[in-house]
Amino acid sequence: MGILDGKRILVAGVTMDSSIGFAVARVAQQEGATVLVSNFGRALSITKRIVNRLPEPAPVIELDVTDQEHLDRLPDLVREHVDGLDGVVHSVAYGNPETLLGGKFLDGPWDDVAQAVQVSAYSLKSLSTACLPLMGGGGSVVGMTFDATVAWPAYDWMGFSKAALESCSRYLARDLGPKGIRVNLVSAGPLKTLAAKAIPGFEELESMWSDRSPLGWDEKDTEPTARAVVAMLSDWFPATTGEIVHVDGGYHAMGA
Numbered sequence: 001m002g003i004l005d006g007k008r009i010l011v012a013g014v015t016m017d018s019s020i021g022f023a024v025a026r027v028a029q030q031e032g033a034t035v036l037v038s039n040f041g042r043a044l045s046i047t048k049r050i051v052n053r054l055p056e057p058a059p060v061i062e063l064d065v066t067d068q069e070h071l072d073r074l075p076d077l078v079r080e081h082v083d084g085l086d087g088v089v090h091s092v093a094y095g096n097p098e099t100l101l102g103g104k105f106l107d108g109p110w111d112d113v114a115q116a117v118q119v120s121a122y123s124l125k126s127l128s129t130a131c132l133p134l135m136g137g138g139g140s141v142v143g144m145t146f147d148a149t150v151a152w153p154a155y156d157w158m159g160f161s162k163a164a165l166e167s168c169s170r171y172l173a174r175d176l177g178p179k180g181i182r183v184n185l186v187s188a189g190p191l192k193t194l195a196a197k198a199i200p201g202f203e204e205l206e207s208m209w210s211d212r213s214p215l216g217w218d219e220k221d222t223e224p225t226a227r228a229v230v231a232m233l234s235d236w237f238p239a240t241t242g243e244i245v246h247v248d249g250g251y252h253a254m255g256a
Helices: 020-030 043-053 068-079 110-134 156-179 202-212 223-233
Strands: 008-012 034-039 060-062 087-090 140-145 182-188 244-247
Touching: 008 020, 020 034, 020 043, 020 223, 034 043, 043 060, 060 068, 068 110, 087 110, 087 223, 110 140, 110 156, 140 156, 140 223, 156 182, 182 223, 223 244
Parallel strands: 008 034, 008 087, 034 060, 087 140, 140 182, 182 244
Antiparallel strands: none
């Protein structure tokens, strides 16, 4: 018997089997959940193949979190597979690596910054409100962040966007709490995902983590992060919302 038995979970943003979203979908299924995943555009066909590597193949829904038509039709698409949702995972982020990352903070053009903020932060609100007709009391929204309390090498405007995401999660926690829905984030250390590979100089962060994390850190292991997300989706944190749970080997707590 798993901690998500009977739960219906949507994981938005699954592309490769190395992604955090894929690991969350896998662990959620292992813990008894019925899982749906989403993606869009050219990546959609990849996702439809990748889900066959899960313990149970999962339905794939086309969803661009920046497209209002996609958001409006989401409840109907979900209802083709399940009659509601108990949890939503926001594993979505994007910033143009050629203009916004790798030491380009002072030169980042507004159009690209606006896109990064919409995809990486505002979409947490968009996705959550789109799923409201499907969710009731006891529901849980969990998003993914990378500690935005400090400035990181190379991360630049994505760090800015993650700070916006963290603020967005607190306001959502305030406004969805009366509906019985929790909103939390999981802050993972650097992981070798498709997104990380697009960040110039990200390897520098990986080496820092392995040296300074008291528990150590394996940048290839998405399992600890996925387990934390699944725990936050479960009923074991009924009075926790607006929180950021660090899964980083303890790096965030070390001064040097």
